[in-house]
Amino acid sequence: MKGILESTSHGLYCVPGDFHIDPHLPVKRAVVTHAHSDHARWGCDRYLATQSCEALLRLRMSPDAEFRFLPYGETLTVNGVRISFHPAGHILGSAQIRLEYGGHVVLITGDYKLGSDPTCTSWEPIRCHSMISESTFGLPIYR
Numbered sequence: 001m002k003g004i005l006e007s008t009s010h011g012l013y014c015v016p017g018d019f020h021i022d023p024h025l026p027v028k029r030a031v032v033t034h035a036h037s038d039h040a041r042w043g044c045d046r047y048l049a050t051q052s053c054e055a056l057l058r059l060r061m062s063p064d065a066e067f068r069f070l071p072y073g074e075t076l077t078v079n080g081v082r083i084s085f086h087p088a089g090h091i092l093g094s095a096q097i098r099l100e101y102g103g104h105v106v107l108i109t110g111d112y113k114l115g116s117d118p119t120c121t122s123w124e125p126i127r128c129h130s131m132i133s134e135s136t137f138g139l140p141i142y143r
């Protein structure tokens with residue numbers, strides 16, 4: 001991943017951006033793919049998610065947390081890392097997270113669904129150099 005991402009005890013960490021993605025434990029800055037409890041955890045200081053995730057995330061998280069929400073496809077640059085959200089087709093507000101740094105593009109899928117679902121925006125293919133795919137059912141307990 002060319003030094004963009006590291007696996008830490010708190011979850012996936014973006015080194016140059018100084019933020020975590022769907023952290024397992026409370027962190028200062030969490031970029032979350034969607035509002036399900038195994039991706040958006042209580043106790044972080046700041047959350048960044050999609051605009052359409054706002055109502056669910058505000059219901060679930062502490063009112064003391066800081067929130068920022070982006071529409072799909074809009075870019076926010078944090079410490080030189082360009083962050084954007086793209087539809088994942090999983091639940092309302094679910095997103096794939098696209099990170100671009102130093103000309104390298106990484107995509108973190110979060111939970112995603114390729115089939116049509118009237119409750120959320122359909123999954124969208126995103127060009128990238130590296131992709132980290134969610135694979136809940138790849139766990140050994142499901143064999």
Ligand SMILES: [Zn+2]
Nearest residue numbers: 034036090111
């Ligand atoms: Zn989910």
